[in-house]
Amino acid sequence: MKSILILNGTLVNEGKQEQKDLLIKDGFIYKIDQDLSSQKAEITIDAAGKMILPGVIDDQVHFREPGLTHKANIYTEAKAAVAGGVTTFMEMPNTVPNAVTVDLLEDKYKIASKSSLANYSFYMGATNDNAEELLKIDPQHVCGVKVFMGSSTGNMLVDDEKVLEKIFSSVDMLIATHCEKDPMIKENAEAYRKQYGEDIPIKYHPLIRSAEACYASSSQAVALAKKHGARLHILHISTAKETALFDNTLPLEQKKITAEACVHHLWFSDADYDEKGTLIKWNPAVKTAADREEIFQAVLDGRIDVIATDHAPHTLEEKQNNYFKAPSGGPLIQHSLLAMLDFYHQGKISLEMIVEKMCHNPARLFQIDHRGFLREGYWADLALVDLQKPTEVTRESLHYKCGWSPFEGHTFQSRISQVIVSGHLAYSSGRFDEQVQGKRLQFKR
Structure with missing residues (x-):
């Protein structure tokens, strides 16, 4: 060296x-x-x-390896991360196969050890039937457990109430959640399908994956965490209403419940669907300008602790399908720091706050050893x-x-x-x- x-x-x-x-x-x-x-x-x-600046630590990415490498792989996306000032990433389990056992999780670490230009960790995925496997994780070597409390890309929805109770009561490490209430989304989707068939205009995405569906799930996660004293981290907050669930009166090290905002929910609003179409189709959806502004305010006042990307590549061919077939997610990691620096130039956030939310706080929140x-x-x-x-x-x-x-x-x-x-x-x-x-x-x- x-x-x-x-x-x-x-x-x-x-x-x-x-x-x-x-x-x-x-x-x-x-x-x-x-x-x-x-x-x-x-x-x-x-x-x-x-x-x-300290290198950015992105606590939520999807690098698609193994199994989905026509979209991305650890080698390419880690290079993009480094080009954007992101030196460390934490990657999600909804690859193929899903990383839902200790052995499958270790397979991803082996791939990264040979191909990742950036530092790395991987989440273990929760399912409706792998609660016992989660207890085998060594918390000193794995960033956390990921629970999809709303279905997104992949098939890892955890919707069994008893399983959720067991996870929140027994997992003694950080639980990161994707929060959207699936039955509400399905009901909304069917209502729009009756009106538009399969070609629902993309502008209705934030009404299908609605603010109400997000809040119902996030508030459930918060209630479970409070009931069991769990360490909860809610990912990609997308609504103004959800920001009220989080506390800004305690130092981060004393918080048991924390939250993340993503660059796309700070940058885009529903006014951008006409121009960008399915390229900005994410789950949770980009919502109103009022939601965007309140999320930004929550970042500034400490209700939201971390800024990340939810970097989730798909091919252009996949994205150019109709509403139901176009997958949600998009690539962001190469420009996440630059996007936040644009907000600095606009006078919306200080350099010190950008470093706090993208570097210091992820290190504190995940208790990363000697980084951040x-x-x-x-x-x-x-x-x-x-x-x-x-x-x-x-x-x-x-x-x-x-x-x-x-x-x-x-x-x-x-x-x-x-x-x-x-x-x-x-x-x-x-x-x-x-x-x-x-x-x-x-x-x-």
Whole structure:
């Protein structure tokens, strides 16, 4: 592992901006100080005019391997992540086969150990009949348990009330949930099918996968967590009403119930369906501008703790089907940090808050060992950002296997210059160095 010296940059870390240098040795941040120009290193980076951020930790992605690799794989999507300043990801279990046993879960870790440029962890998936298998997980080596309390892409719906009670009462680690009430969605879908047949206009997606269906499921999850003292993390909040379920009076380390917002629910609204169509079809659905604004406010005031992507690629051919056949999900991870930096340029959020929600808080919330902060003795995961150089999103610039992005045609106001993953300069000025793979996350639990 080559030593790296970063000079003249501005660190954005733990609520402050400071002009400091960093020295990286053996994968770790060895020294942070005002002037390290006299130090020797194998690689020296002049970061003058650039911001140095901890690497982004994305707690919700779908990289599609194994079994769905015509859409994506760990190799391609991890590269896209790194190009976007995301040094660490946590991936979901609805691959083929579903990661619902310890052995199947370990198969994914083996794939990542050979192909992932970014650091990684994988969720174990819950089903209606694998509660006992969940208890075999080692919480120091697995990020969490994923419960689909609403059906989405894949077939992992957990809707048995007794099973949910058992999961929330017996799983002694973080439970991450997808919350939508399936019977309500099916009833809504049938009502629109009677009116439009199979070709329901996409603009009705947020009315089919309605705010009421989201709240009914999220409030059920919160009630279960409170009843059993479970550690609950609700993913991709999409409605204003749901934000009232979460507390902003406690420090994050004391919260038992936390929440995540995704970039697409902060960026798009139902007004964008006419232009973007099924390219912005997600579950939960992108809803109204009022929902979007309240989710953003909840991020700012601490009701929502984490910003992630729910990166979920599908091919363009799949997406160009009619309403019922077009799958939900889209690729976002290459531009999630850039999107949030656009909000910074608009004066909506500070750099310090972006770092808190995308880097520090995922590390705190999941209790990740020695990551998420720019601290001496921590793994060197960081991104160098030029706030003054634009990034145009073209099809040719994408690293996703699916080859498209809902941001195509947009020019972000910032650029990711260099990205260091576990002390390895993995990305610099548009080029990758793939000689060193990312590392499996460890958790202090």
